[in-house]
Amino acid sequence: LPFLVAVLVLVGIPVVWSAYLSFTSFDGFNPPTWTGLHNWLRIFHDPATLSAFRNVAFLALIFVPLQTGLGLVIALLLHRGLRAVAFLRAIYFLPAISPWMAVGIMWVALFNPEYGVVNALLSAIHMPAGLWLLSPNWWVFQLVVALATTWKGVGYAVVLFMAGLQAIPQELLDAAKADGASEWRSLWRITIPLLSPSTFLVLVLSTIAASQIFDPILALSGGGVATNIGGLPNQQVVPTVLLYSQGFGLGHFGYANTIAWALFIVVAAFVILQRRLESRWVHYER
Amino acid sequence: MSGSLAQISASRRVRLRSERRPWRPMFERSGVYLVVLAGAFLMALPFLWTLSVSVRPPGGSESVPIQWLPSSVTWSEYQTVLSQYGLGRFTLNSLLVASLAGLGTMAASALLGYAWAVFEFPGRRLLFSLLLLLMALPGQVMIIPVYLIWSKLSAIDTYVPLTVPFFLGTASAFGIFLVRQYFLTIPRDFRDVAELDGAGPLTILLRIYMPLGLPAIVTAGLLAFITSWNEVFLPLLYLNTQSKSTVQLGLLDMMRGQFGTTPPELLAAGSVISMIPILIVFIVAQRWLVNGFVGTGLKG
Numbered sequence: 262l263p264f265l266v267a268v269l270v271l272v273g274i275p276v277v278w279s280a281y282l283s284f285t286s287f288d289g290f291n292p293p294t295w296t297g298l299h300n301w302l303r304i305f306h307d308p309a310t311l312s313a314f315r316n317v318a319f320l321a322l323i324f325v326p327l328q329t330g331l332g333l334v335i336a337l338l339l340h341r342g343l344r345a346v347a348f349l350r351a352i353y354f355l356p357a358i359s360p361w362m363a364v365g366i367m368w369v370a371l372f373n374p375e376y377g378v379v380n381a382l383l384s385a386i387h388m389p390a391g392l393w394l395l396s397p398n399w400w401v402f403q404l405v406v407a408l409a410t411t412w413k414g415v416g417y418a419v420v421l422f423m424a425g426l427q428a429i430p431q432e433l434l435d436a437a438k439a440d441g442a443s444e445w446r447s448l449w450r451i452t453i454p455l456l457s458p459s460t461f462l463v464l465v466l467s468t469i470a471a472s473q474i475f476d477p478i479l480a481l482s483g484g485g486v487a488t489n490i491g492g493l494p495n496q497q498v499v500p501t502v503l504l505y506s507q508g509f510g511l512g513h514f515g516y517a518n519t520i521a522w523a524l525f526i527v528v529a530a531f532v533i534l535q536r537r538l539e540s541r542w543v544h545y546e547r
Numbered sequence: 548m549s550g551s552l553a554q555i556s557a558s559r560r561v562r563l564r565s566e567r568r569p570w571r572p573m574f575e576r577s578g579v580y581l582v583v584l585a586g587a588f589l590m591a592l593p594f595l596w597t598l599s600v601s602v603r604p605p606g607g608s609e610s611v612p613i614q615w616l617p618s619s620v621t622w623s624e625y626q627t628v629l630s631q632y633g634l635g636r637f638t639l640n641s642l643l644v645a646s647l648a649g650l651g652t653m654a655a656s657a658l659l660g661y662a663w664a665v666f667e668f669p670g671r672r673l674l675f676s677l678l679l680l681l682m683a684l685p686g687q688v689m690i691i692p693v694y695l696i697w698s699k700l701s702a703i704d705t706y707v708p709l710t711v712p713f714f715l716g717t718a719s720a721f722g723i724f725l726v727r728q729y730f731l732t733i734p735r736d737f738r739d740v741a742e743l744d745g746a747g748p749l750t751i752l753l754r755i756y757m758p759l760g761l762p763a764i765v766t767a768g769l770l771a772f773i774t775s776w777n778e779v780f781l782p783l784l785y786l787n788t789q790s791k792s793t794v795q796l797g798l799l800d801m802m803r804g805q806f807g808t809t810p811p812e813l814l815a816a817g818s819v820i821s822m823i824p825i826l827i828v829f830i831v832a833q834r835w836l837v838n839g840f841v842g843t844g845l846k847g
């Protein structure tokens with residue numbers, strides 16, 4: 262028990278301190294000075310912060326539905342009693358535990374405008390080549406980040422969905438079949454509703470993961486965001502990156518903490534919203 | 548439920564339908580295989596391409612149109628990366644850090660998981676929700692105060708901030724949760740009998756819970772090993788001295804072109820090297836890891 266309390270204290274102090282710092286101006290050396298709401302108001306005027314939140318919102322809008330949808334489809338296909346399920350599942354799962362730096366190297370090479378596989382494949386089917394990660398358009402960069410993140414995370418979603426599928430009683434599906442329900446119908450009427458707790462879990466976890474995205478940006482910008490502290494390219498900035506550059510790069514620890522809390526509040530709001538909507542569509546046993 | 552008569556006729560109808568068109572299930576099945584295999588190929592493509600690039604001589608991957616397979620195979624890239632770029636040394640550093648993280652998690656999750664699963668104390672439920680909250684709390688909210696604390700303790704540029712939190716349990720919340728859930732499935736009778744024999748809580752933990760819960764404890768440790776091996780933000784934050792770098796930090800420096808632009812073949816070789824320990828752990832402990840990731844009863 263004392264150990265547990267110690268853990269909580271170890272966690273609690275930084276949280277409280279961090280909340281306090283968000284209302285101050287603090288450079289890490291001099292004692293923090295209280296500046297009231299200044300940092301919080303600054304968030305709404307700072308173009309970099311606004312881009313950061315816009316970028317991460319766009320990223321989440323693509324990544325969250327894509328990972329959830331693909332994860333569900335792949336899990337349903339794998340669940341049909343195929344041979345070598347374990348092997349296939351392993352291939353889908355491997356990216357999930359791979360290091361982001363290694364993955365970043367792979368994706369930067371794949372999306373290389375000149376020598377990359379993606380443009381080679383596109384030109385093979387007579388599609389225009391893209392600049393991808395080097396594009397100055399913010400949404401192109403974030404799109405590739407969203408695709409890479411989906412590729413990396415979908416195996417995790419598959420595993421969660423497959424665990425959910427295993428919990429669905431087979432008798433239910435047998436009974437539906439005996440009643441003459443087509444497979445398609447029992448999929449929509451039985452499997453997917455009963456799977457909704459897993460879907461909810463994947464949605465919430467994906468939302469949280471998207472909001473905290475840092476490593477993918479670091480890796481896919483070729484380490485750029487850790488180097489160009491002062492002049493972050495507009496398309497590469499997300500809240501966590503901004504937090505790093507403001508805090509550890511420029512020494513604006515107070516403002517960096519404000520960004521962290523703003524991000525937390527936005528995400529918490531989304532999770533609470535998802536939880537509110539949960540009762541409308543998530544079906545729990547008993 | 549419909550009546551039994553309707554049921555029988557319905558099942559006959561189903562049977563008739565499938566008898567009339569025996570090719571349909573087979574067709575469907577191969578269709579499923581096709582989709583799943585195509586997906587698996589897409590998933591594997593980045594790995595395969597990187598492997599293919601990594602064994603080419605410098606400049607060997609920069610051709611239009613692209614060559615899918617290298618025209619000649621060389622391992623010199625790997626040697627260069629390991630020695631000249633220091634990835635050999637960084638690998639040892641990373642192995643040390645990640646092993647400590649794994650051991651720390653095993654110790655913390657066994658102790659805390661046990662305390663959590665077994666002892667009754669006031670606020671137990673509250674603590675449990677707090678732990679779940681800790682798992683959900685974004686690291687960004689705490690990172691600055693935590694950094695400042697470590698810098699006050701002059702632990703910057705050491706492995707302390709990268710390993711000690713795993714022993715303290717602050718970085719191993721998921722492992723603690725995993726082990727606790729596993730411990731809960733161990734029958735209470737075992738403990739009661741041991742207590743009758745005069746065993747103390749620590750003996751019970753060491754003699755009963757640890758051996759029985761070993762799969763969960765090892766899984767927690769392996770997950771922590773992987774997390775620590777893959778971590779790049781914290782080493783970037785805490786380590787300054789080049790020779791103390793971890794593998795991921797070394798790769799980051801290569802990407803950033805700290806020593807001039809790095810040829811893609813060298814980057815690919817570095818990428819492959821950093822994947823090897825993950826692959827080994829994955830192949831050895833796949834089933835445990837997958838089940839561990841799902842968490843025991845995390846849903847709902």
